Amino acid sequence: MRNFYLLDIDLNKEEFNVVDITDVFREYIGGTGVATKLFLDACEDNIDPLDSGSPIVFAIGPTNNYFPVITKTVAVFKSPLTGDFGESHAGGNVGLAMYQAGFHAIRIKGKAQYFSYIEIENNRVRVLRADSLRNMSATATERVLMDKYNNLRVKSIMKIGPAGERLSPIACVGVDSSRHFGRLGLGAIFGSKNIKAIVIYGTKYSDAPKGKYNALYNNLYKEITQSELMHKYHDLGTASNVVPLSKINGLPVRNFSQGFFEGADNISGENMADKHLVQKIACAGCPVGCIHIGEVRIMFEAEHHMYKSKKVSYDHEPIYAFGSNLSVDNSDYLLLLLHEVERQGWDVMSMGVTLAWATEAFQKGIINKNHTLGEVLNFGDAETYLRVLNKISKNANEFYKDLERGTYFCAKKYGGEDFAIVFNKNEAAGYLTGIMTFLGYSTDTRHSHLGNAGYSIDQKFKNNQVSIEERMKELYNEGIWRIIFTSIAGCLFARGVYHKESIIPDILTTSGFEGYDDKKLWEIARKIHALKWNFKFKNGFRFDNVRLPVKLTHVMTSNGSITQEEFIKGMDIFKHYVEEDLKLLNS
Secondary structure, eight states: OOOOEEEEEETTTTEEEEEEOHHHHHHHOSHHHHHHHHHHHHOOTTOOTTSTTOOEEEEOOTTTTTSTTOOOEEEEEEOTTTSSEEEEEEOTTHHHHHHHHTOSEEEEESOOSSSEEEEEETTEEEEEEOGGGTTOOHHHHHHHHHHHTTTOSSOEEEEOOHHHHTTOTTBOEEETTTEEEOSSSHHHHHHHTTEEEEEEEOOOOOOOOOTTHHHHHHHHHHHHHHSTTTHHHHHTGGGGGHHHHHHTTOSOBTTTTBSOOTTGGGGSHHHHHHHTEEEEEOOTTOSSOOEEEEEEEEEEETTTTEEEEEEEEEOHHHHHHHTGGGTOOOHHHHHHHHHHHHHHTBOHHHHHHHHHHHHHHHHTTSSOHHHHTTOOOOTTOHHHHHHHHHHHHTTOSHHHHHHTTOHHHHHHHHSOGGGOOEETTEEOOSOOSOHHHHHHHHHSTTOOTTTTOHHHHHHHSGGGOSOHHHHHHHHHHHHHHHHHHHHTTOOGGGHHHHTSTTHHHHHHHHTTOOSOOHHHHHHHHHHHHHHHHHHHHHTTOOGGGOOOOGGGGSSOBTTBOOOHHHHHHHHHHHHHHHHHHHHHHHO
16 A cells, blocks of 8 residues: 655644655545544634634545546635534646645645745745735636746646635635635635645656556546446536426525526526537546636727627536526626626635525515615626625625625524525525435535435435435435545546446555455445534534525425425434444444
């Protein structure tokens, strides 16, 4: 078994150490598991997420850059949005850059004494002044650093926009040109540490695995590139979900008021491709190319027919957040809104849901033009939303400053909690398919749609034809398997390829990571699951505090209506699974 290394950075002392963590990889596999363990080892209970002692951990898996679509890097931190466990995954080049720099994990604590960015090159770490980057947009920061390091063939740039500098708990970290550590506020933690960006590059390589590696790689590559399992991601991307979800009444519209969007065709993957698609990009090590870049032209001098072009990545979640859920069906304006979100460095789902709450609150008279500085919020009014984003970015008054703190905070302060679509303070993703969607958000340790795919279970068991007990068992099992997969740092788009029995043990063995069968991997994943929940409980999470937003009990989903009673029953069932995993941890 080869060795695995942690780069441990102390910003307070401007010191770093390289630590052999092969034993941690042996026990926790990599990715999600290793990041969780390294984070918990360094994080004090009940620490403020924005305290200088609050750590950030990045980790890749033991097979990153060896197999197709094993491309992710996992970030673990304490979320400033929820106050408990934070986890986010990103693609791009960061996994490859870490690997080439010789590190499988990076942990950062402390606070830089001045506004800085971190440069990591092989065994050298430098903390460099970044005064010229202060208040610069995330997109401009990317361009400046790309120009500075343009002689490097492979590099990765993580950066924040002004939202992270303002410590917004819904600020994200942009990765390379179009990927993100999007959810739960990692951008604010960068800002709290005086870090504008991290640049990673290196020249180290490991020898390719021997033995059955070529045959196993070729089989996986063939299935990924030629089977139907991955075609949609390359062709239209996840934007292909927009129209099908609308047709089954499962696409959130106007702050989750209904599941059918009359303007779905205008913002569909098909229309976006026909009208705006200019480029497809792949993460390092991926043959699929799921990243779709759209372009919109803006006239800035009519007399002389002068235009400027703006490019931004799009997929289902941004289209839902600033399209259907705000009732914006003009694709030009949709891309302009997404571009502004990208510039500021907000999480697109959190900001979109917050604006949807604000619009409904305005229409119900909970907030008024005194709050909005004269703006009249109406669903579908994209021009007003652009002005609102501008006012938020300038913290134009107390209300606009509050909007940058997310839906939960605003609903608590101003009212409208019944229609604040959040789960443990995290804004919901783009599905209205049934109760399992919302139980999935509520029971995943990061309250994400990706943790256990409750929306898929809704669609698998249409009309709730199996018991809530069976559906919750499926939700739990899927979540545990996904911990295995994200611990090898796989992209969940490839889950269908890697879900087959013994595939993951085979690629681990071929990579020199021996001694793992499906049973052992399952036990490790349950232990990782328990570690996450143990941290959440220590930091104030309680199942009893999570309830279905009242509005969702009055909305028709793909699987009919939802009751609070069934939701609570599902939560109680899942709580039992967590208790069993905690027993395993303590045994």
